[in-house]
Amino acid sequence: MRALIQRVSRADVVVDGETIGEIGPGLLILACAMQGDTDEAPAKLAAKISKLRIFRDDEGRMNRSLLDTGGSTLVVSQFTLAADTTRGNRPGFSTAAPPEVGERLYLALADELAALGIPVAKGRFGADMAVTLTNDGPVTIWMDTDA
Incomplete structure (x- = not known):
């Protein structure tokens, strides 16, 4: 699985004019299941994200994890993270998992x-979602379970 993680002071997602998810301080996680991802990928990614030390400690250093801070997560599916931009001007998305697999792994x-x-x-x-966030830092990190 692939994820783009942003440390936020707040974030929300709106569908058809209705806010369906919102958080205060924590992480906005844009997630994409990739071709070949196994059922173990979500647990591996969740464990890594939960322990990622990107929150400030008392001295202002990035030394605390989401588990340490008690922050929240807003998890949003984002198949465009699978974009292949190596040829031409139109990205290809053939490396993304099929929708039924993508949804299952996203929910997992x-x-x-x-x-x-x-x-x-x-x-x-x-x-079709509208995601609003206030990036804190800014801190934005790319993660991939295959890397």
């Missing part, structure tokens, strides 16, 4: 984070 990622005791809000798989 949210469930794995919740199982770790992290509050989770979600977007809606396959929907």
Whole structure:
């Protein structure tokens, strides 16, 4: 799985004019299931994200994790993270998992984070979503379970 993680002071996602998920301080996680991802990928990604030390400690250093801070997550499916831009001007998305696999792994990622005791809000798989965030730092990190 692939994820773009942003440390936020707040974030929300709106579908058809309705706010379906919102958080205060924590992480906005844009997630994409890739071709070949296994059922173990969401747990591996959730464990890594939960322990990623990107929150400030008392001295202002990035030394605390989401588990340390008690922050929340907003998990949003984002198949465009699979974009292949190596040829031409139109990105290809053939490396993304098929929708039925992508949805299952996306929901599993949210469930794995919740199982770790992290509050989770979600977007809606396959929907046209408006995501608003206030990036804190800014801190934005790319993660890939294959890397």
